[in-house]
Structures are given as C-alpha cells and as structure tokens.
Amino acid sequence: MDNTLAFPAGRPRDFVAIGRLCIDLNANEINRPMEETMTFTKYVGGSPANICIGMARLGHRTAFIGKIADDQMGRFILGYLRDNGIDAAGVTTDRTGAVTGLAFTEIKSPEDCSILMYRDNAADLLLAPGEVDEALIAESRVLLVSGTALAKSPSREAVLLAIRYARKHGTKVVFDIDYRPYTWTSPEETAIYYHLAAEKSDIIIGTREEFDMLERFDGNAERSDAVTAAQWFGCRAELVIIKHGKDGSIAYGKDGGSHRGAIFPAKVVKTFGAGDSYAAGFLHGLMQGWSVDRSMAYGSAAASIVISSHSCSDAMPTAEQVDAYIQASQHA
Numbered sequence: 001m002d003n004t005l006a007f008p009a010g011r012p013r014d015f016v017a018i019g020r021l022c023i024d025l026n027a028n029e030i031n032r033p034m035e036e037t038m039t040f041t042k043y044v045g046g047s048p049a050n051i052c053i054g055m056a057r058l059g060h061r062t063a064f065i066g067k068i069a070d071d072q073m074g075r076f077i078l079g080y081l082r083d084n085g086i087d088a089a090g091v092t093t094d095r096t097g098a099v100t101g102l103a104f105t106e107i108k109s110p111e112d113c114s115i116l117m118y119r120d121n122a123a124d125l126l127l128a129p130g131e132v133d134e135a136l137i138a139e140s141r142v143l144l145v146s147g148t149a150l151a152k153s154p155s156r157e158a159v160l161l162a163i164r165y166a167r168k169h170g171t172k173v174v175f176d177i178d179y180r181p182y183t184w185t186s187p188e189e190t191a192i193y194y195h196l197a198a199e200k201s202d203i204i205i206g207t208r209e210e211f212d213m214l215e216r217f218d219g220n221a222e223r224s225d226a227v228t229a230a231q232w233f234g235c236r237a238e239l240v241i242i243k244h245g246k247d248g249s250i251a252y253g254k255d256g257g258s259h260r261g262a263i264f265p266a267k268v269v270k271t272f273g274a275g276d277s278y279a280a281g282f283l284h285g286l287m288q289g290w291s292v293d294r295s296m297a298y299g300s301a302a303a304s305i306v307i308s309s310h311s312c313s314d315a316m317p318t319a320e321q322v323d324a325y326i327q328a329s330q331h332a
C-alpha cells in the first residue's frame, strides 16, 4: 500500500481536536461490580480530549475546540489542558447552567469493563458554530473530529462547520467514529450524521462495530473490512483504519493495499482508553512521515501502555515511554 501520508507543512500548530471535554471517575476498588466500588479517582476524560492529551505528550503543538461547564469540573479540565501545554483558547464556557459530562468506569475484570455515563444537559454538546475558531483550524495540520459531537445540535453544526473550515484551508480531517449509544435518538440518525462527516474526511478510524453503525444503509451484511474501506475511497478518504480490540487492527489505503497491525503485550488493568491511545500513537507516527505499518505499531504500543494503567488521559505516554516499551517488548 501507499505507505505514507502527506500533511500540510509549515504551520504553527500540528493538531486541533473538536468534541467533548469530560470527567472520568475510575473505580479504585477494581475487579468487582460498580455496586461494590466505594471510591473513584477523577481524571480528565472524553475521547477527543484523551487523544489531544496523547498528542501533546508525544510532543505535538496542540489545541482544543470545545465547551466546558461553568463549574469546578470545567475549571479542573481547563487547568489540566493548560498544564499539558494544550492551547485552550478555543474552549468556551457555558453560561446556561449545563453540567460536565461524567463517565464512571466499572472494572469487573481486565476483560469486562463498562462505563456508566451521566450526560444530561452536558455542556460539550452546546458548542455552537459561532464558537468554532476558523484560524485555529487554518493553522493546524490536522483536525480530529469525534463522532459523538455529531449527536446533537448545536454541537453537530459546530463540527460540520469545523470540517468545512478544514477543507477550505487544506487541513487534514481525521474522523474518529467514537460511537457512544447515549445521546443519539436513533440508529438512522447516527448513520446519517456519521456519513456527513465520513464522506468529507481524509482518515477514518473506528472499530468494526462503529463502522456497522455508519454503514446502516449501505449493505455490507457480511461486515467485510475491505468492503467498508472501498466505500470511503469513493469519497475523500486516503486511509481507513478498522480496530479489532485484542485482535489488532487493519489499515486500508486508497491504492487498494492493506496492512494488519499486531498488538503489543499488556498487563491489562482495563480496556477503555485503548482506542484513544492507539489513535494518538498512530497519528503521531503518520505525522512524522512514518509508514502506515510503523505508525500502527506505535499506536498499538501506546495502547498497551494505557490499558496497563488506571487512567486514560493521565496515562497517555511520552515518545520516550513508547520507545522504551517497544524496545522492552522486543527483548522480552
């Protein structure tokens, strides 16, 4: 396959993400049901926030476009972004009394994890088109879009406008399908809005199940990864990545080639955060001009580090940590 991807050069910023900034409350007493969990540790959360933090840790010049609640949680998120060197000028504060989305994580076993979401009147979905800073997108090499931000207006329109700005300025669009069942009103609505974003994106990343949501009206009853990829090459996509949990991932290129990515060993604490750290590691590689296969390996190593840790955002590794992990795995 065509093994590298060209990103715009000479820009003051590498990466801007749009979508939710939330809080993860991860169970401290693990390997038991939530009913028996008494204490939780607070971390910044939300898939696009996690990916952006991952990119910052890997040395990229990053920014975020989103909306936080005017409360203690919102201020905690803002402080954490700033402490990680993420430009938060594009993060606005809600003034309507909306709240910060919460994700309580249940860790029953390393293989059996789930998330209990509190997202009624969540501030992140109130991001309005007028709050999307065109200049931030114009000066970035990549715009990462989280599919969950398409679930509701006005955030939905804000994301579609952000994609439009990216197209106008030649900023690469990475669409992370990021399907969360809450907030959407029907599978049909999900598929329609996912389509609107996917057909305008250069790189599309999702799990098999997420592509199934996107392809609701498109046939592919056999759930073939190759059929999925071919569909998006008819639009703008140059690269389609389909993730398969502990069975690794597969990348398809527009030239018809594909590459299967293996996993790295992990002492799994919980599996959530795998996809976000994989995305950060993978995009880091691609943006360095590395081959797709080397970038996939880097993403897999980053994922193994995060799933071996308690948090998602706070465990996002630096380049030195990923390099050391890859080296140690080669000598194991």
Ligand SMILES: Nc1ncnc2c1ncn2[C@@H]1O[C@H](COP(=O)(O)OP(=O)(O)OP(=O)(O)O)[C@@H](O)[C@H]1O
Binding pocket: 207, 243, 244, 245, 246, 247, 248, 249, 262, 263, 264, 265, 266, 268, 271, 272, 273, 274, 275, 276, 278, 299, 300, 301, 303, 304, 307
């Ligand atoms: N049990 C595991 N052991 C090692 N690596 C894993 C494991 N699970 C996932 N990974 C790595 O993480 C990548 C992404 O995982 P996955 O397909 O579960 O994404 P996801 O469903 O988006 O993750 P999340 O649970 O964060 O939503 C995989 O391609 C693989 O490299």
Ligand SMILES: O=C(O)C[C@@H](O)[C@H](O)C(=O)CO
Binding pocket: 022, 024, 044, 045, 046, 047, 048, 050, 103, 115, 272, 273, 274, 275, 276, 312
């Ligand atoms: O994406 C979310 O809203 C929650 C995440 O921060 C969470 O920890 C997770 O599921 C990561 O995949």
